[in-house]
Amino acid sequence: MSFRIAIAQVSSESNHFVPGFSELEFFSNTGYLLEGEDLLRLDSSDTEIGGFLSVLLGDQEVEVVPLIAARANSANPLSDKCYTYLKDQILNRLEHNPSIQGILISNHGSMCVQSKDDPEGDLAQSIRKVIGSEAPLAITLDLHGNVTQEMVQASNLIIGYRTYPHSDAFKTGEKAAKLLMQTVRGQINPVVALAQLPLLLTSFHASTEGNGPFAKLRKEADQIEQTHLKVLSASVFNVGSYIDVPELGCSAVVITNNDKAEAKRCANKLASQHWNDRKSYEVEILEVENAVRLGQEIEGGPILLLDTADTTGGGAAGDGITLVKRLLELKIMESTLATVVDPETVHMCRGHAIGSKIQIEVGHRIDSRWGQPLKTKATIMNRSDGRIRYQGGIFGGTEVSMGPSVVLKIESIQLLVTTYPTYEWAHEQYDSMGMYVEQAKFVCVKNMMNFRQGYADIMKGFFVVNLPGPTPTNMRLLPFQRIRRPVYPIDKMPDVITPKVTTNL
Ligand SMILES: [Zn+2]
Structure with missing residues (x-):
């Protein structure tokens, strides 16, 4: 049988x-x-x-x-x-x-x-x-x-x-x-x-x-x-x-x-x-300048700046650049790693050699509702076909692609620009491009949970920073139109409710 x-x-x-x-x-x-x-x-x-x-x-x-x-x-x-x-x-x-x-x-x-x-x-x-x-x-x-x-x-x-x-x-x-x-x-x-x-x-x-x-x-x-x-x-x-x-x-x-x-x-x-x-489940969110100041008071690194509103594992396009813009405005001197999805910028870098300095316009190309691109000069530091292999998580042991990718240097920030948004488990994306998280003071992470495991042995601290995007830690910020109301935390709800229970038989 x-x-x-x-x-x-x-x-x-x-x-x-x-x-x-x-x-x-x-x-x-x-x-x-x-x-x-x-x-x-x-x-x-x-x-x-x-x-x-x-x-x-x-x-x-x-x-x-x-x-x-x-x-x-x-x-x-x-x-x-x-x-x-x-x-x-x-x-x-x-x-x-x-x-x-x-x-x-x-x-x-x-x-x-x-x-x-x-x-x-x-x-x-x-x-x-x-x-x-x-x-x-x-x-x-x-x-x-x-x-x-x-x-x-x-x-x-x-x-x-x-x-x-x-x-x-x-x-x-x-x-x-x-x-x-x-x-x-x-x-x-x-x-x-x-x-x-x-x-x-x-x-x-x-x-x-x-x-x-x-x-x-x-x-x-x-x-x-x-x-x-x-x-x-x-x-x-x-x-x-x-x-x-x-x-x-x-x-x-x-x-x-x-x-x-x-x-x-x-x-x-x-x-x-x-x-x-x-x-x-409420989350404490800091303005970028406050997170940076608190991070600077901590000895060593990496300190994670969590761009939770652009979590690629939650479906966000990963094209948010507002955090990088804020860090440049703050003129931070410390070595910092960041990442953004922007196929057009990757494409634009194609004809330029490693070491070239070029004018770029990067970020918020997929979804302009959450911000405007960063216009600046950047040096091309590295490039690859974007293949990465996951060490754990739901993709553990499989290989995926960020698509053609480049690393750009803007002041003290190394910016990884990829073609596709990929799931962030640990720091496989940065590792694959020779961007060493252990050596950075600040690492920008577009994730709200996996960093706890992926950076467990090395991080000296982490802060959720207040940034715009489609995966906020505060559900009240999203323009829901079709969900059933009332619902917590958007509406006022009673302290005690009876869940709706159904069965398959
Ligand atoms: Zn999940």
Whole structure:
């Protein structure tokens, strides 16, 4: 007897506050796009697919049916054409592989498409139509995923990451695959309960390490998993995604073995704790000059200046240059590293030799709503094809591209200019260009969480600085138009609320 198990991945986090739409090239450039058997190349990666394969390839009774693996950095929503291609790849391959007995899908949860608010729900429903009502369907999600009614209705298992910074994509895949196989073999009968909250929280204080509010919530979820015998999985989702869709909010998903009431009770408990701690997620933000002054008072470096409003891992274009402008106005003398996405500037540097001094106009070319370009003279210090290899995180062990890239020197600042925005795990981007973070006094980082891990051994301090952009740490700053109201923290809300709890059965 053998079980035919299909596996697929379509993963990117969207941001509605960045103009335009992402095309298929965005996956192949900033992540990976592997079709059919090529997907098996992720066998030894740290990704969810690596986790799926570790279980399935080790099971003598399983025949793996690889569909597609597409992962990109976060960005603006996908174009309809791009999404339709990815969806058709999955559905066509499923139609050519009848008798699928189970399927594992890796999604982010907060992906959007040009004309679809919930493509992951749509994908799950469409897969369900092809495979029928019997074969179990498991979905893995980022813990920033926005879990929807449609996803829950179409699936048998929903498993979120447990860690932030995200270091457990593999384990999440592994867990989903184990539970899926138990379901396929009839050993368990999972019931999914989803508790949704009118709550939007940014990620800055949402680490699962230490004693912050989200770490405590995750510990409570662990406790529920360990002490409630019927609970198969408890996931909590801290949604501060920058997508403007009606069904946006934090949630909890609890899966039990055939006990609907218990699943609902536990999901409600976790969501209520999340609500009660909501005020602990507020972030202290400093003006650039204050952060620099405080940094100068600290001996040594690097001191991180966090441009959280231009977080490329949150979908921002990464083209913000306001921090560099402010540092130049402040005439800082210390060695400083910064980064910006600007394909036009990279292109302009092409005909000039290393060491040339040229006039540039850099930054805010993709989205001028958040600022104006910096016009200055700069010296070309280095250039490359932009290939980088990640040492950890959701891309761990894979290679992606920043696109053609150059390093420019402007006064005491070394500015890395790339063609594409890439996910910031540690400092792989700077390393690849010979920009040494250990030797810099200030390092500008477009990230709100991973720096805690990536710079843990070297940083002497960090400050969130007040800058414009589409991924602020204060959700009140964004021009949401379609989210359901009232919602915290934008509207005045009661202290006690009842989460909306639904199940898949
Ligand atoms: Zn995430």
